[in-house]
Amino acid sequence: MGPVEVPVVSRWQIEDLKNRSREVSFDLELTKSRVEYVGGFAKFEYRGVWYEVALDELPDVDEESCEVYAYVEGTWRELSIAESRFYKLCVFKRGWAPTLMIDGITMHSVLEDPMVITARKIRRVGGRVFECCTGLGYTAIEALRRGARQVVTVEVDPNVLTLAMYNPFSRGLWSPAVDIVVEDCLVFIAAVRDSSFDYVIHDPPRLSHATQKLYSEGLYREFYRILKRGGGLFHYVSQTGVKYRGLNPLRGVVERLSKVGFVVEGAESGIGVYAKRR
Numbered sequence: 001m002g003p004v005e006v007p008v009v010s011r012w013q014i015e016d017l018k019n020r021s022r023e024v025s026f027d028l029e030l031t032k033s034r035v036e037y038v039g040g041f042a043k044f045e046y047r048g049v050w051y052e053v054a055l056d057e058l059p060d061v062d063e064e065s066c067e068v069y070a071y072v073e074g075t076w077r078e079l080s081i082a083e084s085r086f087y088k089l090c091v092f093k094r095g096w097a098p099t100l101m102i103d104g105i106t107m108h109s110v111l112e113d114p115m116v117i118t119a120r121k122i123r124r125v126g127g128r129v130f131e132c133c134t135g136l137g138y139t140a141i142e143a144l145r146r147g148a149r150q151v152v153t154v155e156v157d158p159n160v161l162t163l164a165m166y167n168p169f170s171r172g173l174w175s176p177a178v179d180i181v182v183e184d185c186l187v188f189i190a191a192v193r194d195s196s197f198d199y200v201i202h203d204p205p206r207l208s209h210a211t212q213k214l215y216s217e218g219l220y221r222e223f224y225r226i227l228k229r230g231g232g233l234f235h236y237v238s239q240t241g242v243k244y245r246g247l248n249p250l251r252g253v254v255e256r257l258s259k260v261g262f263v264v265e266g267a268e269s270g271i272g273v274y275a276k277r278r
Contacts, residue, residue, distance in 0.1 A: 001161065001180065003171045005047045007071040008079070010091040010098075011061035014069070017042055018058060027168035028068070029095040066090035068098055070166050079166050081159045089163055097169040100136055100160065107135060107205060115169065118142045121236060121271055127198030128152070130226060132185040133214070136164045137173030139203050139236075144177055148199070154181045154188050186213060189222045199232045206238035207249045215253060220260045227277040233262065236272040 007026035009017075016024045023032040026046045035044045043052045051071065059069050059076050068089040069076040079098075080088035089098040090106070097115045100107040108114040115138060122142040129148040131140055134155035143151050153173075155161055161182065164170040173180065181188055200223045204214035213219065223233055235257070237250045254267050262275035 002165065002174045004070070004072075004165045006166070007046050007051060008068060008166060008168055009071075009076075010068050010094075011063075011065040012091075012094040014058050014061050017053075017055060026071075028091060028098065030168050066092055068167075079163055081162065083159065085159075087159050087163060089167060097138065098136065098167055100163065102160075102205075105206075114138055115142075122146055122201070122234065123274070125199045125201075125232065128196065129199045129201060130154075130189075130192070130197040130223075131201040131203065132189070132219075132223075133203045133205070134164075134173070134180065135160060135203060136167055137170045137178075139201050140178055141170075141172035141175075143199075143201060144172065144175060148177070150177050150179070152179045152181065152197075154183055154185045156182070156184045158182055186219055186222075189219070189226065192222075192226045194225050195228045197226050197231060198228055200227060200234070202233070202235045204236065207252075215249070215256070217256045217260060220257050220262070224260050224262060224277055229277060231277045233257075233275045233277070234272060235275070239270050 008028060009026060010028060013025055020037050022035060024035050025032050033044045033046050035042050040055050041052050042055060068079045068091055070079055085103050088101050090101050091098050092110045096113040099110060099114055109117055118138040119142055122139055124146050125143050126147045127149055129143050129151045131151055131153040134153040140151045140153045164173060205211050207215050235253055237253050250267055250269060253273050254264050257273060257275050258264055261278055263278060264273060264275045266274040
């Protein structure tokens with residue numbers, strides 16, 4: 001498992017190619033490549049490989065398109081997976097990192113760049129970090145940037161990691177300092193030794209019947225157990241449903257973390273809860 005380094009575009013880069021722009025990004029605006037146009041073809045070098053793509057074979061897009069495409073074996077393929085659930089990557093503004101969507105539900109905000117939101121959530125950390133729910137790896141990558149020495153990150157869904165492999169913004173997830181575990185977090189954590197981590201990051205999907213175990217007192221007790229004394233925890237809490245359904249998941253998380261022994265140091269709406277082990 002590792003990053004798949006092929007050209008990846010969204011509607012903005014597709015429009016650039018159709019408009020025969022001389023510089024086009026093939027990693028969602030992280031870098032630019034010089035493009036030459038010969039007849040109906042675009043020629044460019046990306047990460048040491050030369051490509052020649054037919055302009056009339058570019059995906060059809062419009063101003064509502066958010067899909068992401070990778071150039072694989074001579075054709076543009078939408079970065080989506082249709083199995084029992086439907087997964088895809090979406091970009092909502094030029095230069096933003098992709099958002100993961102599962103069954104039409106966004107796993108990140110569509111109002112702001114997911115990387116900006118991640119940087120606001122993750123404070124300075126150090127030592128060994130345990131993360132529950134890898135997703136596209138943005139929080140693990142930010143933890144390394146903020147000082148973590150090692151990150152052990154657990155993701156139950158291999159389809160999510162498959163999409164992350166093609167996402168240019170997820171490349172840092174395959175750092176030597178990151179250990180990726182494909183497993184149910186609740187199962188894996190039971191085998192983790194006591195007091196073996198300095199920090200825990202919990203970045204679950206929004207609270208629902210299907211995800212309620214990720215918000216359970218039992219899991220929070222395990223987080224407490226694997227943390228060293230004085231170790232920190234960040235728990236992302238989506239505020240989806242607060243306004244229209246009268247839910248208050250933030251308050252419930254604070255109450256359960258406090259019950260198992262954590263000292264809650266802050267709780268921010270739309271961000272999450274910061275706590276410390278006694």
